[in-house]
Structures are given as structure tokens and as C-alpha cells.
Amino acid sequence: MRVKRLLYKQKIPTGIEEVWDFFSNPRNLAEITPPDMHMRITNEVDTGSLYEGMIINYTLFPFLNLPVRWSTQITHVGKPYEFWDEQKYGPYEYWHHRHLFREIPEGVEMTDIIEYKTPFGFFGEMLNQLLIHSRLEYVFSYRKKKIEEIFGAMRSVAT
Numbered sequence: 001m002r003v004k005r006l007l008y009k010q011k012i013p014t015g016i017e018e019v020w021d022f023f024s025n026p027r028n029l030a031e032i033t034p035p036d037m038h039m040r041i042t043n044e045v046d047t048g049s050l051y052e053g054m055i056i057n058y059t060l061f062p063f064l065n066l067p068v069r070w071s072t073q074i075t076h077v078g079k080p081y082e083f084w085d086e087q088k089y090g091p092y093e094y095w096h097h098r099h100l101f102r103e104i105p106e107g108v109e110m111t112d113i114i115e116y117k118t119p120f121g122f123f124g125e126m127l128n129q130l131l132i133h134s135r136l137e138y139v140f141s142y143r144k145k146k147i148e149e150i151f152g153a154m155r156s157v158a159t
Contacts, residue, residue, distance in 0.1 A: 003094060004128065006114040008140045010147060011154040013107040020080035022150070023099060023110075024049045026056050031150075034142045037061055042069075050074045050083050062091070062135055072097075093119040106154060110147075112140065 012019055022028055026045045033039040039060040046054070054074040061067055070090035077083045080101060087095035094117035102109045118124030118132060 003115050003117045004133070006112075006116075006136060006140070008112040008114075008144070010110050010144055011104065011107060012110055012147060012151045013154050014151050016080050016101055016103050016108050019101055019108045019110065019151070020049075023101070024077075024079070024083065026050070026054075029056075029058075032143045032146045033060070034139060037139075049079065050077050052077050055088065056085075063131060091119075093117040093124070 025048070026041060030039050030041070037060045039058055041056060042059050043055065043057040045056055052074055056072050056074075058070045058072075059067055060070065068091050071088040072085040072090075072095070073088050075084045075086050082098065082100045084096065084098045086097075094115070096115045098111075098113040100111040100113070102111070114136070118128045120127070
């Protein structure tokens with residue numbers, strides 16, 4: 001089965017240091033995760049900036065109120081422009097998430113690139129089509145709204 005790729009972009013009307021400080025603190029992940037998923041970090045993590053090799057363990061309830069344990073490792077940090085995480089163990093056969101931040105005249109353009117592969121062959125593919133893909137869309141739609149609440153929305157320029 002093939003790897004799926006998702007791409008999300010959002011413009012944030014503030015400076016790159018403020019954006020980096022927020023997104024590089026693992027404790028803020030729960031704030032931008034839908035509350036019905038009851039996401040919580042289960043290990044001690046440094047609330048300072050991320051570092052390569054950092055492990056973050058989570059428990060969340062992505063659907064049907066079933067708990068999922070997930071562990072990711074920070075595999076690359078290029079402060080303040082990018083960091084990557086990969087699943088060590090969890091619900092996916094493969095998960096790689098690149099978080100990219102680029103300064104633009106109005107603030108910061110944030111890009112999330114997620115590559116994932118579901119387990120269980122054909123059954124996993126069906127589960128992705130029926131549930132997983134839409135849940136990921138839900139999570140990133142929620143994040144977009146929360147980030148706008150936290151940092152404000154970009155003003156539209158009429159042309």
C-alpha cells in the first residue's frame with residue numbers, strides 16, 4: 001500500500017520567533033488538538049524548545065472513544081524555520097510530519113506536510129477511506145481555527 005501525503009498551509013500575522021516559540025513547545029499541541037480527542041502528553045518533556053532525538057508520548061481518543069497510544073520522535077530541528085517528527089510507535093505503519101515556517105511580509109507562512117501509511121493492508125486502506133483521512137482533515141481544520149484564535153487571522157487584501 002502506498003504512502004499518503006497531506007499538505008496544509010496557513011498564514012499567521014505575527015513574527016517567526018513568536019510562532020516558533022509556540023509550535024516548538026510540545027505542551028501547546030493539546031491546545032490545538034480538538035478537545036473531543038482528549039489528547040495528553042504522558043511523558044515528561046522539556047517545555048523549552050524542541051531538540052533532535054526528543055521523544056513525545058501521547059494518549060488520545062481519535063474515534064469511538066478508543067484510546068490510542070502514540071510516540072513520536074523529533075528527527076530534525078532547524079530553528080526557527082522547521083522541525084520534523086516521526087512516529088516511533090502508534091496507529092500508523094508510517095508517519096512523518098514536517099513543520100515548516102517561512103517569513104513573509106505579513107507574518108509567517110506555516111506549512112504542514114504529512115506523509116503516512118496505514119497498517120493492515122487492504123483493510124487499512126479501507127479504514128483510511130472511510131475514517132482516517134476525514135479525521136486528519138478534521139484535526140487540521142480545527143488547528144487552523146485555533147491558530148487564528150491564538151494569533152489572529154490574516155487580513156484579506158481586496159484587489
